Amino acid sequence: MVRDWRPGASQPALVARARMLEKTRRFFKRLEVLEVDTPLLAATAASDPHLDALSLETGNGVGYLQTSPEHALKRLVAAGSGPVYQLGKAFRAAENGNRHNHEFTMLEWYRPKFTLSKMIAETVDLLSALLGKRDVRKVSYRQLFESAFDFDPHRVSDRELQTVAQELAQRSVRDLDRDDLLNLLMAMKIEPNLGAGEFTVVTEWPASQAALAEVGRDKADNPVALRFEIYADGYELANGYDELRSAGALRRRYQQDCERRRALGKALPPLDTRLLDAMASGLPQCCGVAVGFDRLLMIQLGATSIDEVLAFSAARI
Amino acid sequence: MANYSTSEFRSGLKVMLDGEPCSILENEFVKPGKGQAFNRVRLRNLNSGRVWDRTFKSGESLEAADVMDTEMEYLYNDGEFYHFMDPNTFEQVQADLKAVADTGLWLKEQDKCTVTLYNGAPLSVTPANFVELEITETDPGLKGDTAQGGTKPATLSTGATVKVPLFINQGEIIKVDTRSGEYVSRVKS
Numbered sequence: 001m002v003r004d005w006r007p008g009a010s011q012p013a014l015v016a017r018a019r020m021l022e023k024t025r026r027f028f029k030r031l032e033v034l035e036v037d038t039p040l041l042a043a044t045a046a047s048d049p050h051l052d053a054l055s056l057e058t059g060n061g062v063g064y065l066q067t068s069p070e071h072a073l074k075r076l077v078a079a080g081s082g083p084v085y086q087l088g089k090a091f092r093a094a095e096n097g098n099r100h101n102h103e104f105t106m107l108e109w110y111r112p113k114f115t116l117s118k119m120i121a122e123t124v125d126l127l128s129a130l131l132g133k134r135d136v137r138k139v140s141y142r143q144l145f146e147s148a149f150d151f152d153p154h155r156v157s158d159r160e161l162q163t164v165a166q167e168l169a170q171r172s173v174r175d176l177d178r179d180d181l182l183n184l185l186m187a188m189k190i191e192p193n194l195g196a197g198e199f200t201v202v203t204e205w206p207a208s209q210a211a212l213a214e215v216g217r218d219k220a221d222n223p224v225a226l227r228f229e230i231y232a233d234g235y236e237l238a239n240g241y242d243e244l245r246s247a248g249a250l251r252r253r254y255q256q257d258c259e260r261r262r263a264l265g266k267a268l269p270p271l272d273t274r275l276l277d278a279m280a281s282g283l284p285q286c287c288g289v290a291v292g293f294d295r296l297l298m299i300q301l302g303a304t305s306i307d308e309v310l311a312f313s314a315a316r317i
Numbered sequence: 318m319a320n321y322s323t324s325e326f327r328s329g330l331k332v333m334l335d336g337e338p339c340s341i342l343e344n345e346f347v348k349p350g351k352g353q354a355f356n357r358v359r360l361r362n363l364n365s366g367r368v369w370d371r372t373f374k375s376g377e378s379l380e381a382a383d384v385m386d387t388e389m390e391y392l393y394n395d396g397e398f399y400h401f402m403d404p405n406t407f408e409q410v411q412a413d414l415k416a417v418a419d420t421g422l423w424l425k426e427q428d429k430c431t432v433t434l435y436n437g438a439p440l441s442v443t444p445a446n447f448v449e450l451e452i453t454e455t456d457p458g459l460k461g462d463t464a465q466g467g468t469k470p471a472t473l474s475t476g477a478t479v480k481v482p483l484f485i486n487q488g489e490i491i492k493v494d495t496r497s498g499e500y501v502s503r504v505k506s
Binding site (some may be wrong): 051 | 348349
């Protein structure tokens with residue numbers, strides 16, 4: 001903890017944040033994407049096994065601070081809002097570090113009738129408007145692992161994956177499942193080198209990491225998530241999906257998440273039946289992207305810690 | 318002993334890892350996308366001095382190591398052990414050559430230093446940042462040469478050798494920065 005009443009962000013960093021917020025709003029205004037303001041406190045939360053929402057007693061039952069505005073924005077889109085964005089706070093329990101703060105600023109937007117490649121192009125446009133133009137390189141998740149580890153992440157055996165991860169982490173990895181192992185390799189060996197002086201767009205993620213994205217097939221007929229991530233200077237900046245539309249599939253994924261959460265000894269947030277109803281009533285084909293806004297500022301200012309771009313980070317509250 | 322979770326790992330925290338007392342040097346929280354969070358931790362093994370890199374799942378914990386930095390007074394060296402005394406409790410401990418290592422070159426009797434105790438026994442000894450020691454051997458001083466650069470080696474009463482300005486004489490007391498091993502100034506007697 002820092003025993004200092006002063007802000008972590010310098011005056012120029014505070015000004016840079018205000019400017020970037022302005023620029024972002026101008027970007028979406030020009031594209032006629034509607035700014036919306038949905039609740040941060042809701043009766044349910046995302047079920048992703050490794051996302052933990054902060055919960056609190058509302059006086060009328062347990063409420064959860066949203067880990068992203070995804071559910072609310074999809075309900076708006078299903079209700080016919082057209083393209084929408086939200087630029088505001090999100091909360092994730094126990095995520096604090098040089099690049100994480102449990103309360104952070106997230107930009108998320110949805111585009112009905114956009115293909116994933118159109119969504120990638122628009123995300124790159126936004127990042128270029130905020131951070132300056134860079135070369136764009138598209139690479140699949142499989143290509144990344146093939147060049148870093150010489151194996152196909154969709155087909156590699158669990159045993160080989162464990163051997164490589166154990167060597168890298170210098171610890172037993174028996175308590176990690178297949179996705180944890182892939183994430184570990186990604187975090188330690190691949191991510192730090194992504195987006196060096198460019199925007200690297202990573203596509204075709206393992207189907208098991210689809211979250212709320214549709215699943216398709218790659219050229220080698222592996223099931224892959226229709227999901228992309230964009231990296232710059234080793235920072236994960238944007239995460240986009242061709243959004244899952246089937247209410248039945250949402251229910252099945254929620255069950256799977258619950259099984260994994262149970263195995264991890266974590267609480268199970270209730271199923272968001274309103275989102276389920278919205279999808280059952282017909283969510284149009286759409287793409288959505290979430291961007292970690294504070295990290296954009298870190299890159300722009302060359303900050304090494306998120307504390308330098310926040311008025312008061314978790315260490316100062 | 319208490320346990321510390323990865324979120325409490327701070328530089329300087331002393332923990333047990335693989336049965337060895339370690340000091341945490343760095344702790345980096347990494348979390349790719351929506352995946353499992355990890356902490357990449359760099360630690361120094363206080364027994365061997367080796368630096369270890371380990372990756373933990375966030376939320377894992379390590380047992381605290383019973384390691385304490387205590388300010389003590391250096392008493393004497395009997396050829397095999399260095400003896401120290403806690404000036405508050407008058408309790409004495411003896412440290413072997415391995416624990417004292419190069420610090421022995423800066424230890425003058427009755428000087429204060431920091432003794433790191435592990436389970437009550439000295440693990441390492443750190444000298445004060447600045448010590449004042451007598452020069453026992455150096456070439457004769459050059460009169461008038463107080464401003465120009467230029468240095469010469471000087472041997473101190475503890476056996477350490479430092480570079481001193483040319484005008485410094487044998488028998489004088491000088492102040493030395495033990496972290497860099499560099500001469501700081503002449504001490505007026």
